[in-house]
Amino acid sequence: MALENKRPTITINEQLLNKKISVKTILNIFNDHSTMTEEQMLLKLNEVISKKIKQDKVNSRKKPLIDKNTLFPQIALEFKEFFSRRGYAPSTLDTHMRNLRQFVSFLNYSYANYGSFNTILELHRLTKIMIVSFEEFLIEKLNTEQIQGSTVYRYLSTVKLLLQMLHEKSISTIHYVIPEALRKQGKRSNDYIETEQINTLIESVVKSNSQVKFRDMCVILLTMEIGCRPIEITNLKIDDLIITERRIRIHSRKSGTRTLKISKDLSQLLKRYLEIRDSLQITNTNMFINSFGEPITTNGIRSIFERANKKAFNERRFNPKALRHTYATNALDNENDFDEVSASMGHLHRCSTEWYIHRSVQRMLRRALPHNPLNQIMNGE
DNA sequence: GTTCGGCCGTATAGTAAAAT
DNA sequence: ATTTTACTATACGGCCGAAC
Numbered sequence: 001m002a003l004e005n006k007r008p009t010i011t012i013n014e015q016l017l018n019k020k021i022s023v024k025t026i027l028n029i030f031n032d033h034s035t036m037t038e039e040q041m042l043l044k045l046n047e048v049i050s051k052k053i054k055q056d057k058v059n060s061r062k063k064p065l066i067d068k069n070t071l072f073p074q075i076a077l078e079f080k081e082f083f084s085r086r087g088y089a090p091s092t093l094d095t096h097m098r099n100l101r102q103f104v105s106f107l108n109y110s111y112a113n114y115g116s117f118n119t120i121l122e123l124h125r126l127t128k129i130m131i132v133s134f135e136e137f138l139i140e141k142l143n144t145e146q147i148q149g150s151t152v153y154r155y156l157s158t159v160k161l162l163l164q165m166l167h168e169k170s171i172s173t174i175h176y177v178i179p180e181a182l183r184k185q186g187k188r189s190n191d192y193i194e195t196e197q198i199n200t201l202i203e204s205v206v207k208s209n210s211q212v213k214f215r216d217m218c219v220i221l222l223t224m225e226i227g228c229r230p231i232e233i234t235n236l237k238i239d240d241l242i243i244t245e246r247r248i249r250i251h252s253r254k255s256g257t258r259t260l261k262i263s264k265d266l267s268q269l270l271k272r273y274l275e276i277r278d279s280l281q282i283t284n285t286n287m288f289i290n291s292f293g294e295p296i297t298t299n300g301i302r303s304i305f306e307r308a309n310k311k312a313f314n315e316r317r318f319n320p321k322a323l324r325h326t327y328a329t330n331a332l333d334n335e336n337d338f339d340e341v342s343a344s345m346g347h348l349h350r351c352s353t354e355w356y357i358h359r360s361v362q363r364m365l366r367r368a369l370p371h372n373p374l375n376q377i378m379n380g381e
Numbered sequence: 382g383t384t385c386g387g388c389c390g391t392a393t394a395g396t397a398a399a400a401t
Numbered sequence: 402a403t404t405t406t407a408c409t410a411t412a413c414g415g416c417c418g419a420a421c
Contacts, residue, residue: 088390095391098409098410102409147409148411150412151409151410151411154389154410157388183387185386185388185412185413210403210404229393230393252391252392253390253391253392290404290405291401297405299405299407301393302393302394303404303405303406307404319394319395320393321393321412384420385418385419385420385421386417387416387417387419388416388418389414389415390413390414391415392414393410393411393413394409394410395409395411396407396408396409397408397409398406398407399405399406400403400404400406401405
């Protein structure tokens, strides 16, 4: 390490060329330069750099989570086994399994003296009375405002499906119809977010020092600009972005596939994000990844929004869906072609889009996205 | 034929807790 | 302290048949 006659030199790791280190960090290193030798400075710099590189490495998950299957009663697993052959989406099967867990534990609790209900074969002891008492149990929860009507309906739908299966397997002959009064749909909400609020949210992300800052910005701005769903963001593959044409192809089971135009600024931001992503060793082709290098999930998207909200407003003010609603309202308000808006929202039917027209006319008149918040960010940097 | 509404599969939201 | 998962609850929307 002797420097002697030579000028001090430093070998920069190739990886470093792609890393960004803030000016402030560098300045901090040389803060007390008066007391440091050149050699010490270089050592210190190297130290900071290697720390930074280490930091940017993708973490790996330590150990697998608890086997999900152990969380569900045997009946739910058998249910899944039976129905997964019918092409149900994973989320649907999950929902039913969760609902079944409630039902099975209800049976085991309320009818303990009838013996246990563990496997579907044991469900031959299931009686209509038990189901009706489950209904009553749910109604009680409904009346005490623990759950909504639509949830009661969901639970009973699962029971109905279970009975279908039991019938097909000749385990039970109970024919069950959900009572009319218990078939409640959920209520639609419609949030509208003023532009300033969106700006505040985005600014808070821009200002943050988060390692996933660029990812988060891309996710929020994508939702804002094209009104896509969280699930559609999780489904995005790298190939879905056609950067030269500034087009992005989004897909979900619910809405199918559609291709949308994005702004110049957003495409630049995405490009920048993808550069960062490229510098990590990622084995999948998903555009957005979590800190483990795995494809991001809808939970991940939600937490991006929650974090940003908390930072910006100190409370949860709006969610991805609200941005989606805002997008639809703005798009319609700016006198875009109705069918175009409908298509860009991924609505297959006009009625889905029409719903947004019935919003407060006053508010619709008041605001119209005066500018793209991205302009400020890109110019400001 | 268009519109309305039910059905039901599937997505999102809120919260707590775990993992780093 | 931050970021993610797990769980429960609930909203959204495609599809289709009945009512207009």
